[in-house]
Amino acid sequence: MDLQIAAALVPLLGWAVHGSVLTHRLASARRDPLTGLHTRAGWTARAEHLVRRHPTAAVLLIDLDHFKTLNDTHGHAAGDAALSATADRLRSWCGCHGIAGRLGGDEFVAVVQDLAAADLDALTAALHRPLPYAGMSLPLAASVGACLVAELLAPSLTDALAAADAAMYAAKGRGRRGSRLSR
Numbered sequence: 001m002d003l004q005i006a007a008a009l010v011p012l013l014g015w016a017v018h019g020s021v022l023t024h025r026l027a028s029a030r031r032d033p034l035t036g037l038h039t040r041a042g043w044t045a046r047a048e049h050l051v052r053r054h055p056t057a058a059v060l061l062i063d064l065d066h067f068k069t070l071n072d073t074h075g076h077a078a079g080d081a082a083l084s085a086t087a088d089r090l091r092s093w094c095g096c097h098g099i100a101g102r103l104g105g106d107e108f109v110a111v112v113q114d115l116a117a118a119d120l121d122a123l124t125a126a127l128h129r130p131l132p133y134a135g136m137s138l139p140l141a142a143s144v145g146a147c148l149v150a151e152l153l154a155p156s157l158t159d160a161l162a163a164a165d166a167a168m169y170a171a172k173g174r175g176r177r178g179s180r181l182s183r
Helices: 003-029 040-053 065-076 076-099 120-127 159-174
Strands: 056-063 100-106 107-112 132-133 136-138 142-148 179-181
Touching: 003 065, 003 136, 003 159, 040 056, 040 065, 040 107, 056 120, 056 159, 065 136, 076 107, 076 120, 076 136, 076 179, 107 159, 136 159, 142 159
Parallel strands: 142 179
Antiparallel strands: 056 107, 056 142, 100 107, 132 136
16 A cells, blocks of 8 residues: 555544544433433434424323332342333333433433323333342332323423423322323
């Protein structure tokens, strides 16, 4: 190989490697390291796209019930296992028709193209299945709030999240362990 060609290729190769490393770091920053779900930033762009394209979309907020008690009683490793299991169950429920994310702590979020097809009762049942952990069966429970985007005056992700949040707190007010659709 000609020395001039090799000298020209070395910086190009360096820039290609640098670009690849930056792309990988950006993708990693948009994923929660514990659950593998999208973080708020990674989830928001995808969720806005689904809300715009699917008039039947629904936005959900999920909060684990009694998570602090589980963490304090069984330890942080058990809490991490509960968060990972919740993420897996939510990801599985969303399938290829939605996207799930972790907002932080024990709060999760999802958007699905069509809530009727996704079956909110199935998600609630999945989130309430006990978690086998270290020879024990840890109780899991969650409060779920959902908002049908089509029922909003101005369909936006921000308004849907606010309505789902209100519905989630209404579910918590009914004794937790359930779901509630905003109205």
